[in-house]
Amino acid sequence: MNASTGPCDLYESGGTPCVAAHSTVRALFGAYAGKLYQVRRASDNATRDISVLKAGGPADSAPQDAFCAGTSCVITVLYDQSGHGNDLWYQGSDVVPGSPRSSPAKATTESLQVSGSKVYSLYINPGNSYWRDGHTTGVPTGSAPEGLYMVTSGIHVNGGCCFDYGNSETTRKADRAGAMDAINFSKQCWFGGCSGTGPWVQADLEWGLFPGGSSSWNPNQKALPHKYVTAILKNDGTTRFALKGGNAQSGSLTKLYEGSLPPNYSPMKKQGAIVLGSGGDCCKPDGGANDSAGTFYEGAIAAGYPNDATEDALQNNIIAAGYE
Template structure:
């Protein structure tokens, strides 16, 4: 009898998918959707497999020091990411996620997106170690989206909805690392990075964007980006949507492509889904029927608007209009993963550099940092990727994929500092000294705040080392 009870207990544990255990066959999100007649046509995650049978790579990283790449896979079939593989490969350097593999057989992989009609430049890949969490009892990395980071399929994807076909999408994201700018989306978008009109997108979003007032509270809200509008319900506004602000959020959108759509949200750590809208598509022109183009985006808008921020852990797109029962079962599986960790601040190997007046060393241009962007002082912001620096083994200081550099590799007092591709020159070498200064050996000078100014936007320079408060910079 005891033996039979023990066996039953093991079977029950497998069926509900306790964190740290192998999932039962057929129990993962794409197994559930497929069994309900709405198969996954795209499935992306840096955290885990979403098919029980999947045993391929989750994502690919590129190492900054030498441009080498590595595919990051799973600890076991149908299991969790092998974060130790990434840590070993990226040790003593930084890595960016340059490819997110599609776990379906359709190969709808995502890559940093090209420039679009939004006027923003091409996207860069996310820093691979920006945010570590725990899932299934294992360390894993989320995709930390900052302005300028984003991903897109190469043109129209395979099997995704077009021209008013039904579809569903969910993502697990952060409810604490959010913003109001456009756009932190996952789902169906234009096949090229251009706004081609109402109804040409069908993507789920979590943001503090109140596009159609009035909205209830300050969000973040789960919304549908249907192009030229972030819809909470009906024709846009929906005061019944009170938002989802938990560290991990399940965001769900489904759309029959003709008359009806639904939005749901839930805490990805516990409980079920709340339906925020289940009703008519907007009567504004272009949304009945929908006119999807079948591209896939992550972290951006359809025209490559990439000003917003967010964090992505997993998500899928399905063909057909999912049942409530399937969505509830998927939510139960997500909860069983046991997601945990802080999601509102970067927690990778980077640290802040605190300067005079308690300000932070910051890159101009809101995290987008191209070559030649000025390095300055700014109020410290815990979520700002460009205020988190890595002190590399070769003495350089890097953030958002580039290094703290002296303009023109100069050595004269007053030479300004900037962000530039890491290349190992003398103007990128910095030594933290016991008096708190950051010393550049090539010039024999120290990082300096002109005149001791601490105002936001103060451009930093090098100057003769003098031990003053203007040259005190603490690496945390």
């Protein structure tokens, strides 16, 4: 694999281009040389954009360390690397107003190594979440097909609602079945009857977290308690969806489910917002705050239904990035 190939280059070559791409740890395109996220410090409310060390490379954390020295910092926005402008601002910001209990995630809770460089995760605790209305900027709507992935943690995770990344309501309300199409990674057992305690990769399609094609427990589900986890969802919008997961440091993906959409979810009715860290019905000024905990390292939304070869290459790319 070419060292300059990123996950979104793989989606593009597979005919399913990224329409949103977010990460605090690395570039998701081989040619991307821009900013990844913004931090704000407590001492004077000044902000600083954090970029990559080089095109296609890891985040440059040294400016963040210098900027935040002697005070504390939060992450206010994750910039979209796809060129579609789908930046994710924290719910509770001036850009995305939220409930008084909503706040941005602390910027320095977890550091790690990616590609041999020190970087920071987006470490989400209850009260933290991010959002964007992307329905006019490329995010699939209605029954249009869609693929999603994220790298998350099987260690920092809980059973609160709802640690999601993906397509959500523009209204920030639980509007109807099929209004969402987001990866959920948590210990939530929405419909009961689960085997074990997770955490699991499930699909938040609104009005439920689906481990497979129905509200019944999917016996092919598998807990993924790894330090770093690859989580994948794809949905053709009309007949079928798939869930995959694996260790982001080694090995292949496990296909947890591929088959029919749940009853009453075909066709999908996606609205085209993007949510990270909460469910779709969350965090409005007159509503509650996020109850979930989880960690986000990287993720993307692709237009179309990615093939298995693309997702296998994606897993290899993530392993090659060297999460440590």
